[in-house]
Amino acid sequence: MKIAILGGTGKEGKGLALRWAQGGEEVLIGSREQSKAERIAGELNERYGKEVFRGFDNRTAAAEAEVVVSTLPHQGHRDILENIRPELEGKLLMAATVIWPPGPMDRQSAAEEAQTAVGDQVRVVAAFQTVSALALQAIDEEMEEDVLVCGEGEAAEEAIQCMSKGGLRGIKAGPLKHARIVEAITALMLKINKGYGVKSAGIRITGLD
Amino acid sequence: MKIAILGGTGKEGKGLALRWAQGGEEVLIGSREQSKAERIAGELNERYGKEVFRGFDNRTAAAEAEVVVSTLPHQGHRDILENIRPELEGKLLMAATVIWPPGPMDRQSAAEEAQTAVGDQVRVVAAFQTVSALALQAIDEEMEEDVLVCGEGEAAEEAIQCMSKGGLRGIKAGPLKHARIVEAITALMLKINKGYGVKSAGIRITGLD
Numbered sequence: 001m002k003i004a005i006l007g008g009t010g011k012e013g014k015g016l017a018l019r020w021a022q023g024g025e026e027v028l029i030g031s032r033e034q035s036k037a038e039r040i041a042g043e044l045n046e047r048y049g050k051e052v053f054r055g056f057d058n059r060t061a062a063a064e065a066e067v068v069v070s071t072l073p074h075q076g077h078r079d080i081l082e083n084i085r086p087e088l089e090g091k092l093l094m095a096a097t098v099i100w101p102p103g104p105m106d107r108q109s110a111a112e113e114a115q116t117a118v119g120d121q122v123r124v125v126a127a128f129q130t131v132s133a134l135a136l137q138a139i140d141e142e143m144e145e146d147v148l149v150c151g152e153g154e155a156a157e158e159a160i161q162c163m164s165k166g167g168l169r170g171i172k173a174g175p176l177k178h179a180r181i182v183e184a185i186t187a188l189m190l191k192i193n194k195g196y197g198v199k200s201a202g203i204r205i206t207g208l209d
Numbered sequence: 210m211k212i213a214i215l216g217g218t219g220k221e222g223k224g225l226a227l228r229w230a231q232g233g234e235e236v237l238i239g240s241r242e243q244s245k246a247e248r249i250a251g252e253l254n255e256r257y258g259k260e261v262f263r264g265f266d267n268r269t270a271a272a273e274a275e276v277v278v279s280t281l282p283h284q285g286h287r288d289i290l291e292n293i294r295p296e297l298e299g300k301l302l303m304a305a306t307v308i309w310p311p312g313p314m315d316r317q318s319a320a321e322e323a324q325t326a327v328g329d330q331v332r333v334v335a336a337f338q339t340v341s342a343l344a345l346q347a348i349d350e351e352m353e354e355d356v357l358v359c360g361e362g363e364a365a366e367e368a369i370q371c372m373s374k375g376g377l378r379g380i381k382a383g384p385l386k387h388a389r390i391v392e393a394i395t396a397l398m399l400k401i402n403k404g405y406g407v408k409s410a411g412i413r414i415t416g417l418d
Contacts, residue, residue: 105314105393135416144415148397174400181393184314188357188390191383192414200416205401206353207344207409 001165004065006030006058006080007072009040012096012128015136016069017044019166021052022139028054030061032080037061062087067162069094071128074110081117089121092158095179096128102184109179111150125151125159126179127170130189134199145202146171148185150178171205210374213274215239215267215289216281218249221305221337224345225278226253228375230261231348237263239270241289246270271296276371278303280337283319290326298330301367304388305337311393318388320359334360334368335388336379339398343408354411355380357394359387380414 003020005013008029017027021044029044031037037055044053062068062084068091072080077097081088097110108116111126118124127149135145147163149156149170160170173182185203192201212229214222217238226236230253238253240246246264253262271277271293277300281289286306290297306319317325320335327333336358344354356372358365358379369379382391394412401410 102390103314105312132416171401172404173397174404178397178400181311181390181397184390184393188382188387191387192380192417195381195383196417198417202415204413204415206411206413207341208401208405208407 001067001162002026002028002065003162004028004030004061004068006061006068006070008061008069009036010071011133012131012136013071014040014044015133016071016128016166017053018048018139019136019143019168021048021050023165023167025165027052028056028061028065030056030058032058034060059084059087065091067092067094069096069128070114071096073097074099077110078113078117081114085118085122088118091122092155092162093118093122093124094127094159094162095124098129098183098186100186102187105180105184107180109177109183111176111179115176123151123155123158124176125149125155126176126182127159127163129179129182130185130203132200132202135202143168144204146205148173148182148203150174150182151176210276210371211235211237211274212371213237213239213270213277215270215277215279217270217278218245219280220342221340221345222280223249223253224342225280225337225375226262227257227348228345228352228377230257230259232374232376234374236261237265237270237274239265239267241267243269268293268296274300276301276303278305278337279323280305282306283308286319287322287326290323294327294331297327300331301364301371302327302331302333303336303368303371304333307338307392307395309395311396314389314393316389318386318392320385320388324385332360332364332367333385334358334364335385335391336368336372338388338391339394339412341409341411344411352377353413355414357382357391357412359383359391360385
C-alpha cells in the first residue's frame with residue numbers, strides 16, 4: 001500500500017513512516033517544500049538502511065498515495081487540505097493534528113476541521129493524537145500503546161486495518177466528534193510525561209476480551 | 210486503614226470495596242439509608258466469605274474513616290458532601306463521580322464541585338472515573354487498567370498510595386481541573402465497551418519506564 005504522510009517531516013510523521021516501512025508498506029513523505037521532504041526521506045532511508053522513503057510536496061504525495069495521513073501542524077492545516085482536495089478525493093484521510101492548547105469541547109476538533117476542509121468525498125478519521133512519537137520511532141520495540149480512532153464505522157475499520165500493517169492496534173472510540181475528547185487527552189499525556197520524566201507515555205485499552 | 214465509600218452501594222463502590230478488602234483494609238460502606246448500606250455490606254461479606262464490610266449512613270461512614278471515597282451519583286452529591294463537611298475535615302477525599310453526559314470543558318467537573326462543597330480543609334482528588342466496575346469486582350484477576358488521578362501533588366501521592374493497597378495503580382494526570390478531561394473520557398469508554406461488546410474496557414498508561 002502507498003501511504004502519504006502530509007507534514008511528514010516532524011517527529012510523529014517520521015515515527016509513523018518507520019513503522020509502516022517496517023511492515024513493508026511504501027511511504028511518501030509530504031511537506032510544503034519538496035526539498036525538505038526529500039531531505040527527511042533521505043535521512044529516514046539512511047536510518048532504516050533501505051531506500052523505501054521518498055519525499056514530495058504535499059500535493060504530489062497525496063496524489064500518489066492510496067491512503068493519506070495528516071500530521072500537519074494545526075496552523076494552516078485547513079488551507080493545505082482544502083488546496084489538495086482533488087488529490088484526496090475518494091481516499092481515507094487519517095488526521096493526527098491537534099489543536100493546542102485544548103479548548104472548550106463545543107469547539108470543533110482539528111479532525112472535524114479537516115473533514116470540513118476536504119469535503120464529504122474524503123473519508124476522515126481522527127487517529128494518532130495520543131501516540132508517543134518517541135515510541136513510534138523506537139522500531140526495535142513493539143508498540144505497547146493503542147491508537148484511538150474516531151470516525152464512522154467503515155472508515156474507522158479501514159484505518160485500523162491500515163495501521164495494523166505498521167504494527168499499531170487501533171481502537172474504535174466513537175464518531176469523529178470524539179476527536180474533541182482525544183485531543184483533550186493530549187493535555188493529560190503531557191502532564192503524565194512531565195510527571196514521570198518520560199516522553200513515551202501512551203494509552204493502552206484493556207479489558208477488550 | 211479505614212476507608213469509607215460514600216454511595217458505596219453501587220457497582221463501582223462494591224468493586225472498590227472488594228479490592229481494598231482483599232488488600233486487608235477495613236471498608237465502611239456508606240449510603241443515604243443506613244439499612245441499605247448494611248444490606249449491601251452483608252452481601253459483600255457473604256460474597257467475600259469474611260466479615261470485613263460494615264454499612265453506615267454516609268455521615269457516620271465518613272466520620273469513622275481515615276480516607277473517604279465518593280462514588281455518589283452526580284445528582285445530589287454536592288448537598289451530601291456539604292452536609293458532612295465536618296466529618297470530612299482534614300481527610301483525603303477521592304471523588305469518582307462523573308457528570309453525565311459530559312459537557313463543555315469550561316464547566317466544572319464533578320470533582321471540582323466536590324472540592325467547592327467540602328471546602329479547602331479537605332484534600333480532594335479525582336479518581337476511578339474511567340475504571341470498569343466489572344473489572345474491579347473480578348477480584349480473582351489482577352487489575353490491568355490504571356486509575357487516572359487528578360489533584361495537587363501531595364494529595365495525589367496519598368491517593369495513589371491508598372489505592373495501591375487495593376492492587377490499583379494510580380497515575381498522576383495533572384491538577385484537579387483535569388478531571389474535566391477524565392470525565393469526558395468516560396464517553397469514549399462507553400463507546401469502546403459498546404463497540405467491542407464488553408463492559409470491562411479500561412485505560413492503561415504505557416511507556417512510563
